[in-house]
Amino acid sequence: MTQTLELKIGWLYPTLMSTYGDRGNVIAIQQRAQWRGINVEVVPYDRDSEPDLIHQVDIMAGGGAQDRQQEIVMRDLAGAKAAAIKAKLDAGAPGVFTCGSPQLLGKFYEPGLGEKIEGMNIIDLETKHPGIDTQRCIGNVVFEITAKRLAAELTELLGGQKPLIVGFENHGGRTFLGPNAEALGKVVKGYGNNATDGTEGAFYHNAIATYSHGPLIPKNPFIADWMIKTALQNKYQTEIDLAPLDDSLADRARAAMLKRLEIN
Amino acid sequence: MQINLLDRIRLGIAVFAAKTITSTIRTFKLGAASVLPGTIGKRLHPQILTMLSQQIKYGVIVVAGTNGKTTTSLLLRDILEKDGWKVVHNEAGANLVNGLITTLLENTSLTGKLKADYGILEVDENVIPIVIPQLKPKYVLALNLFRDQLDRYGEVDTITYRWGKAIAELDGDTILVTNGDDPALAHLGQQLAAGAKPKQVKYFGLSEPELYLDEIPHAVDSIYCPSCGTALEYKGVYLSHQGDFDCPKCDFTKSKLSIDSKQWPQVLIGVYNKYNTLAAITVMESIGISTQVILDTITNFQAAFGRSEELVYNGKKVRILLTKNPASMNETIRAVSQVKQAGNEAVSLMVLNDRTPDGTDVSWIWDVDTEKFVNSGGTIVVSGDRVYDMALRLEYSKIDRDKGCKIIVKEDLKDAIDTALELTATTETLHIIPTYSAMLDVREILTGKKIL
Numbered sequence: 001m002t003q004t005l006e007l008k009i010g011w012l013y014p015t016l017m018s019t020y021g022d023r024g025n026v027i028a029i030q031q032r033a034q035w036r037g038i039n040v041e042v043v044p045y046d047r048d049s050e051p052d053l054i055h056q057v058d059i060m061a062g063g064g065a066q067d068r069q070q071e072i073v074m075r076d077l078a079g080a081k082a083a084a085i086k087a088k089l090d091a092g093a094p095g096v097f098t099c100g101s102p103q104l105l106g107k108f109y110e111p112g113l114g115e116k117i118e119g120m121n122i123i124d125l126e127t128k129h130p131g132i133d134t135q136r137c138i139g140n141v142v143f144e145i146t147a148k149r150l151a152a153e154l155t156e157l158l159g160g161q162k163p164l165i166v167g168f169e170n171h172g173g174r175t176f177l178g179p180n181a182e183a184l185g186k187v188v189k190g191y192g193n194n195a196t197d198g199t200e201g202a203f204y205h206n207a208i209a210t211y212s213h214g215p216l217i218p219k220n221p222f223i224a225d226w227m228i229k230t231a232l233q234n235k236y237q238t239e240i241d242l243a244p245l246d247d248s249l250a251d252r253a254r255a256a257m258l259k260r261l262e263i264n
Numbered sequence: 265m266q267i268n269l270l271d272r273i274r275l276g277i278a279v280f281a282a283k284t285i286t287s288t289i290r291t292f293k294l295g296a297a298s299v300l301p302g303t304i305g306k307r308l309h310p311q312i313l314t315m316l317s318q319q320i321k322y323g324v325i326v327v328a329g330t331n332g333k334t335t336t337s338l339l340l341r342d343i344l345e346k347d348g349w350k351v352v353h354n355e356a357g358a359n360l361v362n363g364l365i366t367t368l369l370e371n372t373s374l375t376g377k378l379k380a381d382y383g384i385l386e387v388d389e390n391v392i393p394i395v396i397p398q399l400k401p402k403y404v405l406a407l408n409l410f411r412d413q414l415d416r417y418g419e420v421d422t423i424t425y426r427w428g429k430a431i432a433e434l435d436g437d438t439i440l441v442t443n444g445d446d447p448a449l450a451h452l453g454q455q456l457a458a459g460a461k462p463k464q465v466k467y468f469g470l471s472e473p474e475l476y477l478d479e480i481p482h483a484v485d486s487i488y489c490p491s492c493g494t495a496l497e498y499k500g501v502y503l504s505h506q507g508d509f510d511c512p513k514c515d516f517t518k519s520k521l522s523i524d525s526k527q528w529p530q531v532l533i534g535v536y537n538k539y540n541t542l543a544a545i546t547v548m549e550s551i552g553i554s555t556q557v558i559l560d561t562i563t564n565f566q567a568a569f570g571r572s573e574e575l576v577y578n579g580k581k582v583r584i585l586l587t588k589n590p591a592s593m594n595e596t597i598r599a600v601s602q603v604k605q606a607g608n609e610a611v612s613l614m615v616l617n618d619r620t621p622d623g624t625d626v627s628w629i630w631d632v633d634t635e636k637f638v639n640s641g642g643t644i645v646v647s648g649d650r651v652y653d654m655a656l657r658l659e660y661s662k663i664d665r666d667k668g669c670k671i672i673v674k675e676d677l678k679d680a681i682d683t684a685l686e687l688t689a690t691t692e693t694l695h696i697i698p699t700y701s702a703m704l705d706v707r708e709i710l711t712g713k714k715i716l
Contacts, residue, residue, distance in 0.1 A: 015487070019411075021630030023482060024660070031660050068421065139624070168625050214627050218656045249659055249673070253652030 022063020064099025329407025
């Protein structure tokens with residue numbers, strides 16, 4: 001290819017929403033693209049950003065926030081920004097929303113203390129905190145991606161292996177999917193969306209929403225490759241093949257955790 | 265403090281029972297007994313913490329903060345002892361309520377009499393609001409507040425609020441000594457000085473712009489004005505969110521520092537230990553300890569275990585830099601980088617565990633700015649329960665995968681230490697950067713004995 005490819009990553013609220021190392025997802029996507037010679041620009045999408053800025057980016061990433069910060073973000077998103085993000089996702093832009101940020105995409109979040117906060121109402125899901133005295137869902141988590149189209153595309157990318165995610169979850173809220181939402185995966189070990197129905201996360205067009213941080217991507221690098229490939233294909237309207245990278249460290253990190261959790 | 269006869273008898277029984285049990289545990293080597301006597305004592309006399317601490321002649325100094333409690337407490341203790349005072353100090357780091365009681369009990373006679381001039385108690389940030397009303401301290405030394413194990417502690421601003429409330433309600437002449445470079449703590453000090461029961465407040469901090477960081481680290485928590493919520497303007501940042509700040513919107517600004525950092529040497533290495541030193545000096549000067557005694561103690565200071573502690577192992581020099589959270593890892597790798605620039609020391613060993621005292625969630629390493637450290641060359645050996653997570657963080661810091669430092673992965677800690685030492689020249693020092701439980705493991709290998 002003669003043309004140098006370019007990728008813009010839109011990072012939602014980098015300072016307000018980066019509590020549990022979630023910038024690791026941005027770093028991993030950026031590095032995996034740069035190591036392949038793709039030019040990358042990281043664009044912060046913040047309180048002082050124009051809503052339309054989101055239309056310039058190719059990939060979106062959002063992380064978790066503490067309750068107070070989450071409330072600031074949710075108020076800021078309401079209206080024009082929510083509409084712009086929805087339009088972008090509906091057009092097929094890949095996104096990764098981890099930790100607390102899936103709650104933003106849903107209908108509402110009811111915190112343990114304080115008032116119910118409206119979400120962007122993009123994905124048919126709602127989140128309720130059962131009260132501050134209820135135990136949080138904390139620990140290492142493993143789930144298999146079951147969202148139909150994503151599972152098929154990732155399985156192909158992995159040469160036939162089923163896409164298993166290894167991560168860490170830490171959330172007080174319990175998320176319940178509505179009839180119009182597709183679960184991202186099913187829990188193998190851990191709590192998942194609500195510790196009861198075995199679902200984890202949600203998948204919407206090309207947006208991945210999950211409680212799993214750790215951060216998500218460094219130990220599950222195929223997610224980044226799928227996002228980069230999808231974003232570049234959207235942008236350049238041509239089939240993109242990414243050169244393979246040495247992922248032996250990630251493989252060993254995954255193997256060590258799967259062994260510890262006694263999962264084959 | 266006046267204690268009535270009935271209380272005195274109850275206290276005596278509680279002390280007697282708790283002390284007998286401690287000695288039994290120690291005699292039969294059943295454990296270190298660093299908290300159990302406190303548990304028993306509190307059961308037998310609910311006010312035991314107050315009744316014991318009020319007997320300390322010149323009062324208690326409470327040391328609080330996310331990082332630096334142990335080093336600062338040790339420095340305070342060394343200075344006071346050098347000046348000839350008898351000090352009680354929870355040096356084993358048992359900093360929850362029962363650990364504090366146990367420390368005081370150890371210095372109490374069987375009849376409930378505690379003889380000491382000063383008490384130095386380092387206290388867990390979450391326990392501060394509970395123990396402040398009971399201890400009625402003479403000094404509260406609030407060092408800093410960083411993001412650390414959020415699952416356990418909740419938000420940084422919630423903690424500041426709870427500390428402020430506990431101190432504000434005290435009746436006596438408690439003095440707050442706090443970090444004037446930390447916006448949240450500076451605000452806390454200003455509120456307490458202007459409260460209904462105004463407190464005397466002294467601020468320590470740096471006045472050395474040449475130590476400003478090139479940019480604000482990613483893992484900052486308090487860059488918004490604690491008074492009006494506007495983003496603060498910084499002339500420069502010394503460490504995390506600590507620096508020379510000003511609010512562009514309201515009248516919140518820094519208070520005048522009580523100390524000129526340029527006039528004093530520091531203990532150990534790193535800017536974080538400069539802060540610890542200044543914190544201790546500010547309290548000691550306020551008490552009236554002479555400059556000479558303070559300077560002598562700083563010069564001869566020996567580190568607490570694992571905190572910039574220097575050891576020799578198989579003829580090679582080793583320095584252990586305990587690392588607990590993004591702020592402390594940023595600072596330990598900065599200190600090592602400074603040593604690297606000054607000489608040629610280029611081998612480090614990073615050990616990441618995920619046991620309860622370390623925090624079970626290791627995602628915080630991605631909030632650390634490891635990029636400069638990795639791209640400045642040298643060798644980093646990696647080990648610990650989460651060796652591959654640490655290795656991945658370092659690998660993803662590389663601008664060019666074929667350049668930067670060499671990363672060597674060793675699952676087995678002994679193997680990792682041996683490898684790192686072999687690569688370290690005899691004229692150089694190996695820097696080991698472990699999390700808490702990893703630090704204990706490293707020390708056990710290096711010294712051949714367990715400490716806790």
